[in-house]
Amino acid sequence: MTTNNDTKNKDQAIQNPASTTLESIDSKTIKLREVCAAGEGWMAEVKKNQTLRIIDTEGNQAVDTLFISCADIAERYSATDTLAQNQKLFLEMGSQLFTNRGRVIATITDDTCGRHDTLGGACSCESNTVRYAHDTYPMHSCRNNFMHTLATHSVAQKYDLNLRHVGPNINFFMNVPITPDGSLAFDDGISAPGKYVDITAQMDMIVLISNCPQLNNPCNGYNPTPIELVIYE
Ligand SMILES: [Zn+2]
Numbered sequence: 001m002t003t004n005n006d007t008k009n010k011d012q013a014i015q016n017p018a019s020t021t022l023e024s025i026d027s028k029t030i031k032l033r034e035v036c037a038a039g040e041g042w043m044a045e046v047k048k049n050q051t052l053r054i055i056d057t058e059g060n061q062a063v064d065t066l067f068i069s070c071a072d073i074a075e076r077y078s079a080t081d082t083l084a085q086n087q088k089l090f091l092e093m094g095s096q097l098f099t100n101r102g103r104v105i106a107t108i109t110d111d112t113c114g115r116h117d118t119l120g121g122a123c124s125c126e127s128n129t130v131r132y133a134h135d136t137y138p139m140h141s142c143r144n145n146f147m148h149t150l151a152t153h154s155v156a157q158k159y160d161l162n163l164r165h166v167g168p169n170i171n172f173f174m175n176v177p178i179t180p181d182g183s184l185a186f187d188d189g190i191s192a193p194g195k196y197v198d199i200t201a202q203m204d205m206i207v208l209i210s211n212c213p214q215l216n217n218p219c220n221g222y223n224p225t226p227i228e229l230v231i232y233e
Contacts, residue, residue, distance in 0.1 A: 020194060021053070021055050021112075021194050021196050021228075022053075022230065024110070025053070025230065025232050026232075029232045029233040030230060030231070030232045031050065031231045031232060031233065032044065032229070032230070032231040033228070033229070033230045033231075034228070034229050035057075035226050035227070035228050035229075036209065036211045036226060036227050036228075036229060037211070037226050038211060038213070038224040038225050038226050039140055039145075039211060039212070039213030039224045040145065040211055040213075041145035041146065041148055041149030041153075041208075041209065041210050041211070042149070042207075042208075042209040042211065042229060043149050043153040043155045043156060043206065043207065043208050043209070044155060044206075044207050044229070044231065045070060045155055045204065045205070045206055045207075046106075046199075046201045046204075046205050046206075046207055046231055047201060047204050048201050048202065048203050048204050049200065049201065049233065050200070050201055050231055050232065050233050051109060051198050051199065051200045051201070051231070051232055051233070052198070052199045052200075052201070052207060052229065052230070052231050053110075053196050053197070053198050053199075053228075053229070053230040053231075053232065054172055054173075054196060054197050054199070054209075054227055054228075054229060055194065055195075055196040055227060055228040055229075055230070056113065056172075056173045056191045056192070056193070056194070056195045056196065056227060057193065057194070057225060057226055057227060057228050058193050058225035058226070059189065059191050059192040059193040059194075059195065059221070059225075060173070060188070060189035060191055060192075060218075060219075060220060060221035060223075060225075061173055061189075061191065061211065061212070061220055061221075061224065061225050061227060062171045062172070062173055062174035062189075062212040062214070062219040062220055063171065063172040063173055063174075063209055063210075063211060063212065063227055064122045064123075064142040064145075064146075064169050064170070064171055064209065064210040064211075064212050065169055065170045065171075065172055065207065065208070065209050065210075066146070066165075066166065066167065066169050066170075066207070066208040066209075067097060067099075067105050067106055067205045067206070067207060067208075068159070068161065068165055068205060068206040068208070069099065069105060069203055069204070069205055069206075070159070070203070070204035070205060070206060071203065071204060073159050073160070073161060073165060073206075075099045075100060075101050075103070075105075076099060076100060076105075076165060076167060077097055077098075077099060077105060077167070077169070077170065078098055078099055078100040078167070078168075079118045079119070079167075079168040079169070079170070080168070081098035081099065081100060081102055082095070082096070082097055082098045082118060083118065083119075085098050085102075089119065089178060090115045090116065090117065091108060091115070091116040091117070091118055091170060092108065092111060092114060092115055092116065093108055093109075093110065093111040094107070094108060095107070095108045096108075097170070097199070100167075103202075103203070104202045105201070105202055105203055105205055106199045106200060106201050106202055106205065107199070107200050107202060108197060108198065108199055108200075109198045109199070109200040110196070110197070110198035111196075111197045111198065112194075112195045112196055112197075113172075113173055113190065113191045113195040113196070113197060114190060115175070115190060116170060116171065116172045116173065116174065116197065117170070117171040117174040117175070117176040118168070118169070118170045118171065119176055119184055120171055120174060120176045120184060120186060120219075121168055121169065122141075122142035122143055122146065122166075122169050122171075122210060122212075123141045123142045123143065123212065123214045124141045124142065124143035124144075125137045125138070125139070125141050125143070125144070127141075128141060128216060131216070131217075132216045136216055139213075139215065139216070140213040141213065141214070142169075142210035142212050142213070142214070143166070143210075145210035145211070145213070146163070146166050146208060146210055147163055149208060149210075150162055150163060150165070150166070150208070155206060156208075159206060161206070161208075165208075166208075171212075171219070172197050173189060173191040173195065173197070174186075174189070174212075174219050175187045175188065175189050175190045175191075175219075186217045186218065186219055187218065188218045188221070189218065189219065189220075189221060209227075209229075211224065211226070211227050212224065
């Protein structure tokens with residue numbers, strides 16, 4: 001679902017590539033570099049030992065992300081295994097990302113943001129109506145992005161992926177602090193323009209992203225913006 005605003009954001013990002021955020025990468029090792037427009041879905045394969053850099057080009061942009069093993073699509077990122085194994089409620093530099101079989105699928109090897117969420121889940125039409133108002137049901141959501149990308153992307157077709165492969169996800173750059181009484185708060189972001197996170201694959205993996213289109217809470221600063229994706233070795 002592309003709006004005029006999305007197109008404008010995408011054009012701005014292409015005209016102003018996040019060059020300073022690529023200084024640490026040898027350009028000859030870059031295998032893929034793409035912009036995902038505000039509010040859109042994205043998908044790619046990342047081979048073992050390759051690194052995916054996600055760049056929050058304009059700041060305060062939640063990036064809902066799932067990882068699935070190429071060798072066996074029944075093995076995928078598990079939020080509960082990851083929280084238990086890391087013994088921490090937030091993801092950060094050095095966090096290992098575990099699968100539902102207790103194996104490490106990827107590791108966060110660089111991070112200029114500082115903290116990422118894996119508790120808040122992905123927004124959907126249904127959760128919008130519960131959290132906000134019934135008239136938010138038709139608004140674009142991450143679950144819609146996951147469904148649309150899985151139904152249309154060549155990587156999803158190659159691996160015969162569908163909605164059954166969607167589970168609890170990571171929200172890169174999203175700030176979900178825990179209140180003293182144990183509640184989750186969807187708070188104003190701690191990210192900023194040009195912040196990035198590097199995720200190094202420990203096995204060949206498929207990455208599915210929804211560049212969150214949410215407009216009803218501050219996870220995107222009420223203004224969804226483009227992200228840049230770089231795969232390098
Ligand atoms: Zn969302």
